[in-house]
Amino acid sequence: MTYVVGYAPHKHDRSAVELACQLARSLPEPVVAVSVVPRGWGTPVAAGTDREFEQWAAGEGADSAALAAADLAQHPLVEGSAVWVAGRSVPQALLEETAERDAAILVVGSGDDAEPGSIRLTSKTDRLVHSSTVPVAIAPRGYHTSRGVTRITVAFRDDDASWSLLTRVxxxxxxxxxxxxxxxxxxxxxxRPVTSDVSHAETQVIDLWAVQAAAAQAEAQAHLNSMGLTDDSVHLHIAEGADWAAAVTSVDWVDGDVLVLGSSSTHRLAQVFLGSSASKIIRHSPVPVIIVPGSATG
Structure with a gap:
């Protein structure tokens, strides 16, 4: 088993390596940083040009692997290595490396448009999240920590996928x-600015959700106790807010926290389906997020 890191040297952001090494300090496994460079087309007509392109790509790959090795060297307690591969699709190449290396987790960083300390999915990351059969960990932009994982927060919805995820986590x-x-x-x-029967009904529904959430959390506590976890090692929390940003930021987040989300669907054809709520939680999370595919929660 390994932690595979999607390494992008031109982003000037080493957050993915930082997160992978944090995970490895808590659950020791080797970390492999993988850089993907473009692959030539190999057409007879463009044979000469293609060879020059492949030489250029090989140089880029070697330089990237050297940079990744230097970043991993900053974590001497972690067994790390760096490689480069050629591929026409970065997500596909990373997925193939993940499968070949029997990876436990695929770790990536955030998009360049993310504010420091926040997460943004790129088109490539979005494809990874929706195609990966292993959990995908996403680091906030500029992420750095010297700690291991000290607390795991599970987003709990009281559905079949959440219960399965809770047991695994x-x-x-x-x-x-x-x-x-x-x-x-x-x-x-x-x-709403006006009073109506509909507004009153909405209030009743929301209040019922809160009651149901509290009851489900009590069941979760009993389930975790039956697994041998003590009350001191488990904390329950209902995060409320007028919007998703308020709800997520109402939670106490500290260095050493990671947030785990399960898929919104356990259908075998959609290992991870990010519903609107999951996407909003990710967008406002100030800590690394690990997205677990539905096929991996059962």
């Missing part, structure tokens, strides 16, 4: 000697 938190926090995000939309 509970085992991981025990192996990593990390605290486990179960958070249910509850968005309370702003009250």
């Amino acid at each position: 509970a085992e991981i938190s025990r192996r990593a000697s990390a605290q486990l926090r179960v958070v249910t995000f509850l968005v309370r939309p702003s009250r």
